[in-house]
Amino acid sequence: MANLRPVPEAREFDLARGSLRDLNLYLHKQAAADGVSQIRVKNPDGAHSIACGLNADLDVQIHGHVGYYVAGMNMHATVTVHGNAGPGAAENMMSGRVHVRGFASTAAGASAHGGLLVIDGDASLRCGISLKGADIVVGGSVGSFAAFMAQAGRIVICGDAEEALGDSLYEAVIYVRGRVRSLGADARFEPMADTDRAAVKNLLAQSGHAHDPAEFRRVASAKSLYHWHADANQEY
Amino acid sequence: MTGPQLEESAGFDRPTIDYIQRAAASGLYEIRGLGAKRRVPNFDDLLFLAASLSRYPLEGYRERCATKTLLGTRFAARPIELKIPITVAGMSFGALSARVKDALGRAATEVGTSTTTGDGGMTAEERASSKTLIYQCLPSRYGFNPEDVRRADAIEIVIGQGAKPGGGGMLLGQKVNPRVARMRTLPEGVDQRSASRHPDWTGPDDLVIKIKELREITDWEKPIYVKVGATRVFNDVKLAVHAGADVIVVDGMQGGTAATQTVFIEHVGIPTLAALRQAVDALDDLNMRGTVQLVISGGIRSGADVAKALAMGADAVAIGQGVLVALGCNSDSYIADGRHVSALEDYARLGTAPGFCHHCHTGQCPVGVTTQDAALELRLDPAVGAKRLKNYLQTVNMELTTIARACGKQDVHHLEKEDLVALTVEAAAMAGVPLAGTSWIPGRPGDPT
Numbered sequence: 042m043a044n045l046r047p048v049p050e051a052r053e054f055d056l057a058r059g060s061l062r063d064l065n066l067y068l069h070k071q072a073a074a075d076g077v078s079q080i081r082v083k084n085p086d087g088a089h090s091i092a093c094g095l096n097a098d099l100d101v102q103i104h105g106h107v108g109y110y111v112a113g114m115n116m117h118a119t120v121t122v123h124g125n126a127g128p129g130a131a132e133n134m135m136s137g138r139v140h141v142r143g144f145a146s147t148a149a150g151a152s153a154h155g156g157l158l159v160i161d162g163d164a165s166l167r168c169g170i171s172l173k174g175a176d177i178v179v180g181g182s183v184g185s186f187a188a189f190m191a192q193a194g195r196i197v198i199c200g201d202a203e204e205a206l207g208d209s210l211y212e213a214v215i216y217v218r219g220r221v222r223s224l225g226a227d228a229r230f231e232p233m234a235d236t237d238r239a240a241v242k243n244l245l246a247q248s249g250h251a252h253d254p255a256e257f258r259r260v261a262s263a264k265s266l267y268h269w270h271a272d273a274n275q276e277y
Numbered sequence: 278m279t280g281p282q283l284e285e286s287a288g289f290d291r292p293t294i295d296y297i298q299r300a301a302a303s304g305l306y307e308i309r310g311l312g313a314k315r316r317v318p319n320f321d322d323l324l325f326l327a328a329s330l331s332r333y334p335l336e337g338y339r340e341r342c343a344t345k346t347l348l349g350t351r352f353a354a355r356p357i358e359l360k361i362p363i364t365v366a367g368m369s370f371g372a373l374s375a376r377v378k379d380a381l382g383r384a385a386t387e388v389g390t391s392t393t394t395g396d397g398g399m400t401a402e403e404r405a406s407s408k409t410l411i412y413q414c415l416p417s418r419y420g421f422n423p424e425d426v427r428r429a430d431a432i433e434i435v436i437g438q439g440a441k442p443g444g445g446g447m448l449l450g451q452k453v454n455p456r457v458a459r460m461r462t463l464p465e466g467v468d469q470r471s472a473s474r475h476p477d478w479t480g481p482d483d484l485v486i487k488i489k490e491l492r493e494i495t496d497w498e499k500p501i502y503v504k505v506g507a508t509r510v511f512n513d514v515k516l517a518v519h520a521g522a523d524v525i526v527v528d529g530m531q532g533g534t535a536a537t538q539t540v541f542i543e544h545v546g547i548p549t550l551a552a553l554r555q556a557v558d559a560l561d562d563l564n565m566r567g568t569v570q571l572v573i574s575g576g577i578r579s580g581a582d583v584a585k586a587l588a589m590g591a592d593a594v595a596i597g598q599g600v601l602v603a604l605g606c607n608s609d610s611y612i613a614d615g616r617h618v619s620a621l622e623d624y625a626r627l628g629t630a631p632g633f634c635h636h637c638h639t640g641q642c643p644v645g646v647t648t649q650d651a652a653l654e655l656r657l658d659p660a661v662g663a664k665r666l667k668n669y670l671q672t673v674n675m676e677l678t679t680i681a682r683a684c685g686k687q688d689v690h691h692l693e694k695e696d697l698v699a700l701t702v703e704a705a706a707m708a709g710v711p712l713a714g715t716s717w718i719p720g721r722p723g724d725p726t
Contacts, residue, residue, distance in 0.1 A: 065493045089486050094423055094494030110477070110490040114423035129477035129490075135422055151476040152418035154462070170476040171418055173462040190472060192462045209470070211463055267467045268450060269305070 052077050057084035061091065073097045087127065092120050095137070112139045115156065128165075131158045134175055140248075147184075150177045153194070159248040169196045172213050178248035186225065188215050188260075197244050199252055210262035216241050218257045229263045306540060308447065310637025310647065311598055312440055312533040312576060317548040319531065320582040322704030323697050324713060327683040335682035342678040343688040346593050348570045349431055349500020349523040352492070356523075357409060357431055357500055359593070360389025361674045362689060363583055366528075366574050366597035367413050367433065367504070369395030371448050371457045371469075372535030372637065374654040375402045377646055380604060380662030382406030387663070388670045393433060393595070396446055396471050398460045399425040406659075411502065414491070416445065417471035419461040423494060431524070432491050433502035434475075434484070436513075439532030439549070439575040441541045442506025446471030449536055452640035454649040484520040492521075502526055507552030507575065508545075514559035518569050526595060527556045529575025533598040535647060536638035549575035551707035557590030558709075566590065580676020587677070588692035589708060596673075603669035604662045605644040607631050611656040620644055620656075 054064045064082065072080060082103040085091055092101045093113035103111070106124040115134040122130070125143035134153040141149070144162035151167070153175030160168075163181035172191035182200030189205070191213030201219035208225020215228075216237065224230070233255075241254040285291065299307070328334035335342060346362040349355075365381050372395065373381075379402040385392045391409035398420015399412055412429030414421060426432060437443060448457075450466040458465040478487045488501050503517040504526035517525050529549025534542065546552075553573045560566045573586050574595035586594050598606070609624075609631040610617040620631070623643035627636045637647035645656025681689045684696045698713040699705035705712040706719035 061493070062497070066496060069496060090490040090493045093490050094426075096423065096427075109483075109486045113490050114426065114494055116423055128483070132477045133418060133421060133423070135424075148477040152421065154422065167476065171472065173418070189476075190470070211467070267464075269308075269447075269468050 052079050053081040053083060055083045056086060056088055056091075061088050064091070065093065068092055068095055068097075068099060068101065072099055085124070089127065092118070095120070106143070111141075112137075115139060125162070126160075130160075131156070131175075134158065144181070145179075150175055153177075157244075157247060161250075163200065169194070169213070172196065176244055176247075178244050178250060180248070180250050182219065185222075188213055189225065191215075195240060195244065197241055197248075197257070199245075199250055207260045207262070209266065210260075212262065215260040216244075216257040217260060218252060221258075221260075224260065227263050227266045228260050231259045231261050233257065233259050306538050308449070308536050308638050309539055309542070309635045310533070310535050310537075311542075311635040312531045313542050314635075315543055317530065318550050318701065318704045318707050319548060319576060320550060320585045322550070322700045323585050323708060323710065324700060325584070325588075325680055325684060325696055326698060327680075327696075328685040332685045334685050335687065337679060337682050340682060340687070342681050342686065343690075344674060344678060346690070348572070348593060349502070350570070351500075351523040351568050352497065352521065353431070353500040353523050354496075354498045355430075355500075357391060357411075359391060359409065361670070361677075362587060362591075362593040363388075363670055363673055363677075364390050364411075364572065364593055364595045365392040365600055366532075366595035367393035367395045367411070367435070368597055368601075369397040369448075369535065370400045370403070370460065371395075371397040371419075371452060371649070372647055374645070374648060374657070375400050375456070376654055376657055376659045377604065377662065378403040379406050380657065380659040380666060381600065382408075382410070383659065383663035384666035384670060385409070387667045388674070390670065391430070394429075396448075397457065398422070399428070400460075404428055413504075415471065416473060416475045417461075417469075418476065419463075419469075419471070426491070426494060429499065431500040431502055432495070433504055433524075433526065434487070434491075434522075435504045436517075437504070437506030437508075437528070438534065439506045439528030439530050439546055439552075440534035441537040442508045442546050443473060444537065444541050444545070445473035446534070447536050447638075449638055449640070452535075452638075452649045454651075457649055481516040481520055484516075488521045500524055502572070504528060506532075507547045507549065510547070510552045510555035511559045511562075514556045514571075515563060518560070518563055518565050522569060524570045524572060525556065525560075526572040526574065527552050528595075529553070529573070531576025532574055533601075534637075548707065549573060549577070550704060553586060553589050553591060554707060554709045560590070580673045580678075581680065583673060583677045584680040584689070584692060585697060587689055588696050589694055589710075592690070599669070599673075600666060601646055603666045604646050604657060605665070606642075606646050607634050608644055611644040612658065612661050613656065618656075 085105040087108045089108035095118035099118040101120045108127040110129045112120040119138045121140045126141045128147045130149045131139035132151040134156045136156045140159045145160045145164045150158040152171040154173045161180040166184040168187045170189045172194040174193040178197045185204040192211040198217040205225035207228030238254040346359040348357040386408040392407040393411040415435045448469040500523040502524040503522040507529045529552045530546035570592040573591040620643035642648040697710040
């Protein structure tokens with residue numbers, strides 16, 4: 042860490058002056074040992090893999106836009122991006138919370154197992170692809186193939202959804218408030234139950250978005266592709 | 278007196294007629310396990326030119342021949358060091374039982390080599406038993422998690438598999454028991470598709486960034502392997518090198534699978550022999566031989582195969598189907614309480630027989646290797662399996678060193694292409710070695726003799 046040292050009283054890293062490697066190494070191995078739980082990152086300048094692989098109860102505030110895989114594989118930590126995020130934000134997150142104050146590019150929350158991903162703006166293509174149990178709240182709209190092959194977890198979309206929403210869903214559930222351009226293979230609208238409205242209310246509250254849960258529709262798997270059979274034709 | 282003359286069609290022979298009639302009856306393509314059954318040019322089509330007057334051999338039973346193998350020396354702080362250049366290929370928990378994964382780990386640890394996880398995540402059993410464990414990062418990301426990333430010795434990003442490059446995967450519901458379902462975050466009994474593309478990156482430019490993310494997560498300690506199914510190998514290997522791989526694994530079309538469409542297994546990808554030469558050419562073209570290590574897999578069976586692969590330029594091999602056969606796959610019996618028990622009736626129930634079985638996809642493996650059935654999996658005792666596999670790997674390694682000594686090499690990694698000739702024009706062209714008795718390499722400039 043020759044070129045980058047945290048200022049002890051501010052716990053601040055300036056990526057214009059130091060390297061990503063030093064920052065991540067500090068977050069992985071030193072922060073908890075130093076008793077530091079709050080870290081502020083300045084000048085991310087679109088760097089990739091900021092705060093990925095965290096495994097401690099840290100609060101990381103990133104001021105600016107980030108590149109790919111911010112908070113990838115996150116465990117326990119809270120990571121906030123005060124800007125936009127590139128592809129794969131919070132990919133494979135296990136627990137904790139990742140909050141993108143701006144927009145998120147493709148594959149936000151891909152294969153995330155747990156925790157909460159909040160995107161205040163829009164999310165691009167394949168948001169929540171292969172989701173495995175995490176919750177995602179998108180304040181804006183999502184691009185095509187959101188929740189593609191999503192296995193478990195919940196996605197709340199406050200805006201619209203583009204083509205093929207929920208294509209090849211397994212057990213994940215989508216709540217969408219706006220227009221849906223089209224549903225993907227095996228996805229269908231289902232009636233909202235009280236438990237669904239309660240879930241949406243809870244997730245909106247956690248993410249800081251104010252909407253009436255009654256405005257959301259539920260999308261889930263019709264489960265017609267759960268087993269390989271001749272009538273599925275090329276949809277399988 | 279003779280009977281009527283029966284003339285079988287070359288184009289519509291009995292297997293073809295069977296195929297068409299089955300397709301007409303079911304409306305489904307066939308899915309099966311293991312690898313290609315058609316004959317393609319392979320390592321059997323190469324021969325060694327051992328030492329004689331122009332080369333000096335080592336004494337076969339006395340002189341030392343090193344087999345130590347280092348993988349991942351390019352960027353990783355902790356490269357993989359193996360005692361032998363023969364590794365166990367990635368095979369999933371789901372395709373195989375936890376007991377089999379345990380057996381693989383025990384044997385590999387005893388002989389000083391690595392095992393590899395597979396689609397479906399890392400089991401506690403294999404981590405405990407395998408001293409050196411390679412953790413696969415697959416498109417499905419089933420069971421993939423950062424704790425196991427940190428517990429692994431290396432990470433292998435799987436782009437494709439020799440049996441089904443570009444095809445993703447399938448684990449049929451009958452093999453999805455409660456534990457498999459839990460590890461994959463899916464309901465029991467559901468046919469589980471494994472995606473053909475990674476969820477969070479597309480293309481070689483993204484792969485550069487993905488590899489760097491994994492390096493950041495592992496603090497640049499663990500080697501990153503990239504595995505490709507053999508298709509456009511020359512370009513794929515160059516792209517993987519540019520993306521920052523430490524080790525490249527190339528899986529030829531004879532590589533096995535737990536369940537894939539037959540049309541894929543037999544008709545997609547190129548033979549291991551051709552793939553290996555293209556991979557080595559790519560590394561040579563980039564001047565990266567020795568910097569980026571190359572592991573070849575897909576139908577490797579014997580010490581002769583390993584020796585030929587190393588002579589052509591591989592740093593190590595990975596074996597999958599051979600490992601399963603060593604455990605008892607396609608054997609007519611399994612071992613219970615030290616006794617051989619016939620499995621013939623169980624083969625017959627599947628409509629097959631020992632030596633022909635490729636029914637891994639059913640989960641009803643008669644010898645308990647490729648099953649998740651609670652009763653059938655008991656047919657493979659991990660201790661017995663580990664002993665058999667250790668014997669097999671040891672034998673293969675002894676064969677390898679025997680050949681290397683005969684070629685005058687004190688280290689198996691000193692075997693070279695100049696030690697090889699080909700038996701057929703096809704193999705000569707694919708392997709880039711001369712047809713035996715000539716200096717002719719088809720497709721290469723030279724003076725035919």
